Amino acid sequence: MKKHTMTTLWDEIPDDADDLLVVRGGFRRYLCLCGKHLPDRDAAELHAMETNQCTTCLGTTTEQITPNFSQPCTSCAATGKRKAQLSWELAYAEAEALITVELVRKLITPLTGPFRLSEVADAVRATLDLPVGRLPVGPRVRDVLRGLEAGGELVLVSAPDELLRGTTVVLYRDPYWQHAAK
Ligand SMILES: [Zn+2]
Ligand SMILES: [Zn+2]
Structure with a gap:
């Protein structure tokens, strides 16, 4: 070959x-x-x-x-x-259908201080009774939280873990957010 x-x-x-x-x-x-x-x-x-x-x-x-x-x-x-890439894409689509913006919003609404991506992902797994590794919960939850951040509901409060190119291209491993002040 x-x-x-x-x-x-x-x-x-x-x-x-x-x-x-x-x-x-x-x-x-x-x-x-x-x-x-x-x-x-x-x-x-x-x-x-x-x-x-x-x-x-x-x-x-x-x-x-x-x-x-x-x-x-x-x-x-x-x-x-x-x-493996194709099955990941399918699994992501499944996670997307299951983990709705509404569900994530419901889980984070009671939180008053900053919360981590991993905490929200754990809460989603517990709520939906999903074993770790069954679906790409973390990546889906990250996308939902980033969407809420873009919509002004959340503010990203953690510092980046890596600066890849100056301060414009950065990487967060387990970022945390808090609710935007009303
Ligand atoms: Zn070749
Ligand atoms: Zn690859």
Whole structure:
């Protein structure tokens, strides 16, 4: 079986580069072990799909976010496999249907101080009687809380765990929020 391990080749990133473009796949090319040159992110994702590999980490099991920062791929549970990525997507869709904004709102309404993502995720699991690992509860709850934050109901109060590019591209592992002052 032919190996399709893709290596990321970074271009020079100018200081004033668009940060979102950097984290979303810009400023890089890819070289596959099979000899294929992949000039951009789209070409690399297509080749990953053709070779049954995860399109987020391109089969490498780690997601390269900036030249200096990578993390285990969450899309495929760090397996690098397209099949695992697809089942993750299905599980996420199931979590999305089950864990509604209303449910999360009901659980956080009584909380007066700051609360952590992991605490809310635990409360959701307890309410729905979901064993740990059954569904991607944390990622879904994070998306709901970020949505409430964007809508002005919540304020993010924790400091980022990692600064990936200055203070514009940052990473939170277990962030905490509190209700916005009324
Ligand atoms: Zn290849
Ligand atoms: Zn992956």
